[in-house]
Amino acid sequence: MNPVLRLEDLHTTIDVRDGVVHPVDGVTLDVGRGELLGLVGESGCGKTMTALSILRLLPSGGRIASGRILLGDDDIAAMTPAELREVRGKRIGTVFQDPMTSLNPSLPIGRQVSEPLELHSTLSRRELHERAVAMLELVGLPDARKRAEDYPHQLSGGMRQRVMIARALVCEPELLIADEPTTALDVTVQHQILELIDDLRRRLGMAVILVTHDLGVVAGRADRVAVMYAGKIAELTDTRRLFGNPRHPYTEALFEALPENSAESGEKLYSIPGLPPDLREPPAGCRFAPRCRYASEECVEKEPDLRADVAGHEYACFHPVGSAGVDEPSAVVRVHERAGAPASEPAAGAPLLEVENLVKDFPVTKGAVLRRRTGTVSAVAGVSFSVAAGETFGLVGESGCGKTTVGRAVVGLDEPTSGHIRINGTELTSLHGAELRQRHRDTHLVFQDPYASLDPRMRVGAILAEPLEIHGVGSRAQRSARVRELLGEVGLPADAAQRYPHEFSGGQRQRVGLARALALAPKLIVADEPVSALDVSVQAQILNLMNDLRERHGLTYVFISHDLSVVRYLAQRIGVMYLGKLVETGPAAEVHGNPRHPYTRGLIDTVPVADPWAARQSGGVSGELPSAISPPSGCRFRTRCPFAQEICAAEEPVLRPFGAGHEAACHFPLDAAREHDATKVYQGENG
Template sequence: MTPETVLRLEDLHTTIDVRDGAVHPVDGVSLEVAPGEMLGLVGESGCGKTMTALSVLRLLPTGGRVAGGRIMLGQDDLTRMTERELRAVRGRRIGMVFQDPMTSLNPSIPIGRQVAEPLELHSRLSGAELRERARTMLDLVGIPHAGQRLDDYPHQLSGGMRQRVMIARALVCEPELLIADEPTTALDVTIQHQILELIDDLRARLRMAVILVTHDLGVVAGRADRVAVMYAGRIVEHTGTRSLFGNPRHPYTEALFAALPEHSAETGRKLYSIPGTPPDLREPPRGCRFAARCRYATVACRDYDPPLKADTSGHSYACFHPVGVPAPEVIQAVAARTASAEPEDGGAKDGAPLLSIEHLVKDFPVTRGLWRRAGTVSAVADVSFSVGSGETFGLVGESGCGKTTVGRLVAGLETRTAGRVTVGGVDPDTVRGKDSRRLRRDTHLMFQDPYASLDPRMRVGAIVAEPLVIHGVGTRAGRKRRVEELLAEVGLPSDAVERYPHEFSGGQRQRIGLARALALEPKLVIADEPVSALDVSVRAQVLNLMKDLQDRHGLTYVLISHDLSVVRYLSHRIGVMYLGKLVEIGRADDVYPHPRHPYTRGLIDTVPVADPWATRESGTAGVTGELPSALTPPSGCRFRTRCPRAQDRCATEEPPMRDMGPAGHQAACHFPLQAPDTPAGITTSGAGSAL
């Protein structure tokens, strides 16, 4: 270990004692990180990333212990410290940003006190000084009006703001090392970009070492100096970021790259899905732990465990048969092996629309006390679009833009303020009695969090059968057969019927949600962020399953997501929402490569790209600034307060939706972006001045 090393793990082993044995989530991990350096730790869920991070802090779950190896923080071995000595390290020398800020922050304590708490424990500052330091930290991490927010509680903040509070709390003592465990999971792309920019800026300013734990390869590509890939408790590949992305050597790393949606979006081919599941870490296999899922595995791989060794360039990998093809060629080769015979048709389906939305409006009243009305939140403001039978319509935008509210209005879970929604030509609100119930069967909503939306006290069989029971479909024996058919169709084992939701992984719970959605054979499925919190390999499995089910049953999807790569891969058309308004709509292969609205361009520029060589166009920096309040939206164009092209006209005149090109590509902008084949100064279909 050099004097410049902040943290070094030497052959770290962590064990968790459980009822029927012992799990080994960290099995011989060796890593180091230097001042000002960011190390990315990537892999599937359950590979040991978070347990490695928690082992450093010795904050392991019940039954967990560091069973071997050393954790060197500078010249101090954390494995030899007492609990009292560790408390002097946590928060002061090592800061931790946990994955879910809502469950990590105390809901009963104001955020100012929570940010100041580490400083209160590790310094002699007084109450007024602690409050001022907390205000300074909140201001540093970009909390607007920081002094006024000190007495706010976590539930009063958005997800991005809560994550900023967690970062402020972790950095208030200016630690040597910051560990960020999935700091951007389930955040929309603009908030994700702001959080990552913040960590990058603070790392450079404080010369702080950072370990970034994530399953998002796009995040590490643009931020990390080095990347370690974990699988089944071990490091299987470790090198510089560009070396890893340019020439992955381990088959597992190669497979992770091949499963990225952006690599199949343009062709429409199925994503590569890593077969099988990770091994049981109570009894890990004798040989290579990836052998059972590896396309290159031989007998030697199953009998002998390959060591982690570095080649002449310092690129380390644990494999007897390393791959050595540059990443783009790897992706093409894997796609050729796994693709359907022909690419999917990327266009919208013909025929009358199944779903039609006309001038949809939803306002939520805001009250003070029990009855006093304080204002109105304009959640959905005059939105119109249609979705053809068998089509996937992607609805994208930042958190708070109104896309989930549109989904709930279509599903009948919210009452419209104004407008019309028809499914199959019939407005559900105009139908009463049995006819209404029968019509409601045609539409089903898949919720964002499958764990929160599944009753933890019900077995999976009862959860999937519940829609059948409510609508009185079939006999008890018939419903049982139907549940078994549905679970088999979504790839779940037969014994899932008698198990509870907590016994399944995130991807499996999403499959349960799909099975429940299909129980009544609906025509329309509204999928609200169906893969936002899933790692890359499980996400590929769920997306492929959704495509297969659509082809098999002729399903129509409204896909609500902030992940534009997922939307582009699965959708025929895309609608972009901002602060309750639809600002752009068109075919996916028109909108994504050639956006006409500045907001759409900003969203695309903000998306993390799994390419360390990627560069943005000159003058593009994504969407900046804070989302205005829907209580008092800006006059004229609602995006004008954040738009780099805004002019006086934008403040006084709301832009109408206008044609911007072929195949129904429309945008609501006075000064739209210029199409690549349109000469400067030439307008398109009356769209106004193309600056």
């Protein structure tokens, strides 16, 4: 069959002040009807610019320099603006990364979903509304007819992304381009969105291009994968061949950087050295050569062409890895199956941090002037845990579960409604004056978005020196020396002190954030989603750095994340939170390998695994998170739990032990729940 889309030697350039950038440089690929093609690589590799080139939505100064973009028999590269308007939205649908910035805040979502149909059809206003409602129902938006009147800010992140998908599909396009559609979402919502895209492309027969840096996402869903590096295709083949027998060293390095590969052994993650090349002046030879452990003189002097040992498996490398001529990838030993030493045990000894019955409520008010209190958000509802000195405690759960609020309370950014927080036995909730300032020296928070937490008007040197100045540490010369020392600790050059935050990459900015956290030599660092927005290679560098700093300085971490694979690698113990409650806690290997709470099991089932042979998990956590203003009675998870019974609504479960240090709060812990469920089925079948 002829492909729905074919790119032929596509070259895209962007004119900038000091030269010409070549973000897409000779890309040739195609995608067929009903096929999902994964486009993967690090940030800056050209995958998003390839998608924007297909749509002809390039930034200022951008243009298609040469090549063809064939949608069926029509060349998008040669279309006039009027012809392009007939293609966008009608024949090609697009889902962008951030639905909040892509949706119009001043229009109801039903109107926004029907807008493409309004432009490309002659339907009446009533018919347009009915089609919009039908599409919202198709993408699984609860109470779609009522929600069609809502505005974007009234919806959750997952709901907004469903609206974006409905808008992209309302004209039944031939091709859907999804650019990092789940990067900012929890694993549970991510699972639902990916299932939705997968289901719709099979039902509607669409071709789909999925742009992502998450190898787990493409492993379970893509038919073929194109790995991009520095504007070029490095490797292109079907998914199983790629994961079973990668031939390009860059692909191999991406796989080795995955945290799940070293979760059991505790070994340091492989991190790709250096940075991608400057695409204003790309190197003459192989663009990956400066970072490649197999590079030779030939790689530096000559550029490799795409070639294939086996039909359908192309790669651009003079020194390929893997096995030549292997057409049965299951015969190849997969990277993540390597055996290693047992994972590190939880730290023993007296706790550094103790959190006891922590409660944090936020008032809900109404009125611009009087601000009448109309309710209370129960953000944290009686959470207790402890962390030993030198230990990493992972706190996981969906957005809205209260884990960030716990972290902010620990470092003193939020005052608890009640409860106790102690460090080395000292109660923190009642400190004042000099004692309170000492608390802020002992604890520090590393934020999720380093760019938003670094002052764009200050040089990095001033940012790092600021906490030292506030606490009166050292002279000016001593503070300058400390800044140089901190930059060295996190692997940045001394001249980085003279640069501004916007001059750094995302991974480098997170290193600056870590350096600032270390400035006052704290005992405890709370890291709130510090790697969630980073590529797998940069994520590996930051996780390795955090481990090195912990060992070097005896640091204690509370690591907050929704990604259980990352937490499993970094943490010795894990706490799972749901709607303000701690529902399970214990050693990382035990919680991940033998979860007792259905919510923990659901989180594990929804995490994408970089293994196309793994059985696709059909379970996971379904439904929307209930409101923290009026949480469910009894067990707060019961409204989404497949094992819930009457007792779950009437009585709140308490944490009870399931082995050494392993506790869960459930009336029907997983083993018992399975037996109970099986008994019900048996009794039903036998009257």
